[in-house]
Amino acid sequence: MDNTFKISSSPHVRDKRSTQSIMLDVIIALLPATVFGIINFELNAMILILTCVVSCVLFEWLYQKMMNRKVTIGDLSAVVTGLLLALNLSPDVPVWMAILGSAFAIIIVKQLFGGLGFNFMNPALGARCFLLISFAGRMTSFSYDGVTTATPLAVLKNTGDLANVNVLNMFLGNIPGTIGETSVVCLLVGAAYLLIRRVIKPVIPFTYIGTFAVLIMIYAVASGRGFDLTFLAAHLCGGGLMLGAFFMATDYVTSPITPAGKVVFGVILGILTFCFRIYGGSAEGVSYAIIFSNLLVPLIERWTQPKSFGEGAELAAQGDTAGTKSKMDTKSIVIATIAIMIITVIAGFALAYVYKITKDPIAVTEQKAKEEAYKAVFDDADSFDSYADFDADAAAKILSDAGYNADIDEIVEAKGSDGSALGYVVTVTSHEAYSGDLQLAMGVRADGTTNGISFLSLSETAGLGMEADTDSFKSQFAGKKVDKFQYTKSGATVDEEIDALSGATITTNAVTNAVNAGLEYVKSINGGAADSSAASNGGDK
Incomplete structure (x- = not known):
């Protein structure tokens, strides 16, 4: 009789749900906002949604085939990336831009870093920010009922006047905006589904929204508006806040896993969104807030790592670090700092080289x-x-x-x-x-x-x-x-x-x-x- 033990890495108690089932739940949760987006923006929205989903799946399959990696399109993660990217696009963007964004999301943000589970930022949001930086005019041009117009938040930011902002329409979705952000009620239905199915936990979205709401009310009082609930409601219903809070900030890979880290993450998201939206050039701020916060996740987890129990904790209490390692030891900080400096220098030289070879063509174009x-x-x-x-x-x-x-x-x-x-x-x-x-x-x-x-x-x-x-x-x-x-x-x-x-x-x-x-x-x-x-x-x- 073989009495040898077979040891595997943790976790030893596994969840029955697979990546595929989780992604399927996310797709189902996004269906109300997706269907409403198609109804609201008609054929353009449907074409962009299909383009992004098909492109993301195709780019993932092609990359994995070319790199002789296991093809994982069956886990539906590429479908979710494509769907989220499409819902974050203006219905007026051209198809080629949607394909370019899909390639950036899958190849640059996801696959080059090792695939699902290794990407350092949300692929769909990374692609959206890339498109915003590259094609700001196209990405911020919105039409509604055949008329090019501004989003309610843009109107509020430009004029400071709530008279031209209908909060009920913002809640229902009868406004211009990206394909999936307009209907708050549809997004909340999807969010409720994810919470009931326990696909996501409420800590991050509620902390995010709560922090942002508190800061908006402080700003309203400080700027002379008083305790203006309509002003607060407009900011909560606009700018893709609900889409970002429930569907992208809660991404398993790019959000903290520690309980305290989730709270810290939500607070940072709320602060950044407030700063970008109120003091930045954009009326939105959600995308950049999530991307920046994604980059802080490793640091957040280091600071919020729970205390260990048992022998390791006793040794740490006695000053013996042989069995344990400090969460933020000096050596780790120095190594991380040097690594960041090296990456920065290399990136600087690369940008300088790119500038050198593009300087003349740019000058010709400007002339x-x-x-x-x-x-x-x-x-x-x-x-x-x-x-x-x-x-x-x-x-x-x-x-x-x-x-x-x-x-x-x-x-x-x-x-x-x-x-x-x-x-x-x-x-x-x-x-x-x-x-x-x-x-x-x-x-x-x-x-x-x-x-x-x-x-x-x-x-x-x-x-x-x-x-x-x-x-x-x-x-x-x-x-x-x-x-x-x-x-x-x-x-x-x-x-x-x-x-x-x-x-x-x-x-x-x-x-x-x-x-x-x-x-x-x-x-x-x-x-x-x-x-x-x-x-x-x-x-x-």
């Missing part, structure tokens, strides 16, 4: 964009020559004295086919836009008539500030000879007035003042007296 902008504002010009007497410092002083928060980046002379001077093209950067600097080129004829504007850089909110780049808005600056423009909300009646963009007063003001700054500089180089009045618009507030 081409400038020339196209010049032609857009001076289509009858045959050539554009640099203005020899341009002095950036002198231009800065002129604008500063006039009260403009803008810079003159460049000025060129527009000339006709016979070499005659037609006027100037001035490139202006405004520092007053909502989402950062905006840059535009403006044409000014020799007699001081504005000949039009063209944007070189504009990163405002889709459906609001980005409407500045429409012909209907830009045409208001063309063919007018005025001393200074001002915007109005009651309808332009004279040449000096510009109809303000609805819900985008800050962007309207930035564009108007940028054009006025350009006019001020042209007037100065033509020998006119600079207007020393402040650049505050004087428009309808």
Whole structure:
């Protein structure tokens, strides 16, 4: 009789559920939000969902085949990744972008790090952040009922006014947004299913949402809103908070396993989401909060590792570390720090090399964009020559004295086919836009008539500030000879007035003042007296 013991690694008591059954539960839980997304956004949503799911499964199968690894598409994890990625996309993104995001999620975030169980961040969110960084305009452009518009949170962030935000519609899902984030009620039904099935535990999502809610209410009181529950409800129902809290922050691989760690993780998520949403350029913040928190999980688990019991604990209490190891010993910290420094240096050299080989093509592309902008504002010009007497410092002083928060980046002379001077093209950067600097080129004829504007850089909110780049808005600056423009909300009646963009007063003001700054500089180089009045618009507030 063989009395030898067979020893295996822990855990010795195993759960009956498999990876496949857990993933199937997640898919079932996501079905209400998925179906609603298809109903809400129709064919585009269905195509993107199918594209992401099929692409993720295909990329996982191809990679594992090429690397001679065991094919694991049967565990349904790739299906879940594809579905989550699709639900985090705007219904307006093109199919090729969905395929690119799927490749990034599966190959870069998941498989290159060893596959399921080894990825350091949520693959779907990693892909979404990659697409947001690479294609910000496409990823933040939303349409609803055939009209391109902003999400309720973007409207609230831009205007600070709840009058145009319907919280009930946000709860039900009758709003623009990503395919799967709009209907809070559908997401909560799915979350309840996961909790009942014990696929997830409530600690992380409840701590996350609770921390965020407390900070929002503190902010509301501190900013003069008072104890505004409608403001709180709008933030809880918008920006994909419920989708992130219940379906992505609870990812087994990228969330802490220690009880205390789950609480710490949830608190960090709430703090980061609050900071990104209130003080950042985006109205959402959930995706980046989860990604950053994923990176902190190893450190969180080290700090929250439970105390050991038995002989190991006794030895540790006596100062004998032979049988135990400190959670955060000095050697581990030094090794981790050195490793991070080495990775940072290597990444820095890699980025420097990439910059070196792409610098010239980027410069060519930028110059081409400038020339196209010049032609857009001076289509009858045959050539554009640099203005020899341009002095950036002198231009800065002129604008500063006039009260403009803008810079003159460049000025060129527009000339006709016979070499005659037609006027100037001035490139202006405004520092007053909502989402950062905006840059535009403006044409000014020799007699001081504005000949039009063209944007070189504009990163405002889709459906609001980005409407500045429409012909209907830009045409208001063309063919007018005025001393200074001002915007109005009651309808332009004279040449000096510009109809303000609805819900985008800050962007309207930035564009108007940028054009006025350009006019001020042209007037100065033509020998006119600079207007020393402040650049505050004087428009309808």
